[in-house]
Amino acid sequence: MLELAQRMVFCAMVCSIYARASCPSRCECSEAAHTVKCVSKDLRAIPNGIPGYTRNLFITGNRISRIGPACFQGLDNVTNLSLSNNRITEVESHTFADLRSLRYLDLSNNQLTTIHPEGFSMHNHSLRELNLSRALYNHSAVMDLAASVRQTTLGSLQGLDLSGNGLIYLPSRxxxxxxxxxRLQLSNNSLVAVRNATFWGLEQLEELDLTFNALKSIPEEGLRELDALPATSSLLLGDNPFTCTCAIEPFALWLNRSQGRVRDDEALACAFPAAMRNVSLLAAATLTLGCYQREAGADLTLQTSYVFLGLVLGLVGLVFLFVLYLNRKGIKKRVYEARDACREVWEGYHYRYEIDSDPRLSQVSSSADA
Incomplete structure (x- = not known):
């Protein structure tokens, strides 16, 4: 019995030593919590030897420049992976393909410049949340991401965070x-417009955050795009520099029709011009903007121009008639002279006609000529 107890103690010690040995250097491992943390350890690559029991893997605050499929082999149980704030610049194809249980992926606060076409390919569509907040370094990364998202298998993704990336526009589809x-987070970017096919295919989208962007208005094309999101019941548009001129009238009317769908509609206000600053967009409709009054004023100006042109033409006509009156004698003389000249020409033609039509006169005329 004593020998059995000693063997059990020995096995426990061996297992304990093995467990400690299986934890990567400069990382903290907890088998009970199924968690491994490698936080701010100045790592230059994903460490080897991460235990297979790991479900929650936090490798943050390091200096890892690139990640690929070799980094996560054998980690079938990882469900939550955080790689934030690592200065990652490149994501290779199939990097996360072996993470068959992955549901949450955090790549926020990195410096991505290159995302390969199948960088986010997943074998079993397990990923539910993808955080790329403040992760895209330049425009090429935006285009790479768009191509990768269009080509990879993320059909089960339910939440995507693209906030804080300085996005000016999003490629179609x-x-x-x-x-x-x-859920789609696009806040804290520089989006200037919502265009046709920007959100094409998002038939199940419930939450769309467009706060803290550069939207001056949403044209009718963009309004149709938002109306094409049938499931979206929570739309956020606050903290945009809306310019309240006549061009914003369709958007203001749309807001009044869509109350309840735009969650922060009562907080939306004009930023420009100065006279309209802080005026609620819900109130910035036709009467507030005075669009129709301006159109009526434009019509009045046009009518006034026509009246002025008519007066000028009338004055020119009067001057012409007055000149004719002053020169009536000379004009009458010229008319008489023209009349007499025409009469002489006519009589000559008439005489020639009579000669040609009467043979006797033709003979006399010929004799006279001889």
Whole structure:
């Protein structure tokens, strides 16, 4: 019995030593919590030897420049992976393909410049949340991401965070393969417009955050795009520099029709011009902007121009008639002279006609000529 107890203690010690040995250097491992943390350890690559029991893997605040499929082999149980704030610049194709249980992926606060076409390919569509907040370094990364999202298998993705990336516009149909997406975060960018096919394919989208962008208005094309999101019941548009001129009238009317769908509609206000600053967009309709009054004023100006032109032409006509009156004698003389000249020409033609029509006169005329 004593020998059995000793063997059990020995096995426990061996297992304990093995468990400690299986934890990567400069990382903290907890088998009970199924968690491994490698936080701010100045790592230059994903460490080897991460235990297979790991479900929550936090490798943050390091200096890892690139990640690829070799980094996560054998980690079938990882469900939450955080790689934020690592200065990652490149994501290779199939990097996360072996993470068959992955549901949450955080790549925020990195410096992505290159995302390969199948960088986010997943074998079993397990990923539900993807955080790319403040992760895209330049415009080429935006285009790479759009191409990757269109080509990879993220059909089960429900949440996508692209906030804080300085996005000016989104390529058409960027999200066309994300048919199950429920939440899309686009806040704190520089988006200037919502265009046709920007959100094409997002039939299940419930929440759309467009706060803190550069939207001056949303034209009718963009309004049709938003209306084409049938499931979206929570739309945020606050903290945009809306310019309240006549061009914003369709958007203001749309807001009044869509109350309840735009969650922060009562907080939306004009930023420009100065006279309209802080005026609620819900009130900035036709009467407030005075668009029709301006159109009526334009019509009045046009009518006034026509009246002025008529007066000028009338004055020119009077001057012409007055000149004719002053020169009536000379004009009458010229008319008489023209009349007499025409009469002489006519009589000559008439005489020639009579000669040609009467043979006797023709003979006399010929004799006279001889």
């Amino acid at each position: 960027t999200f066309s393969r994300l048919g199950q997406l429920r």
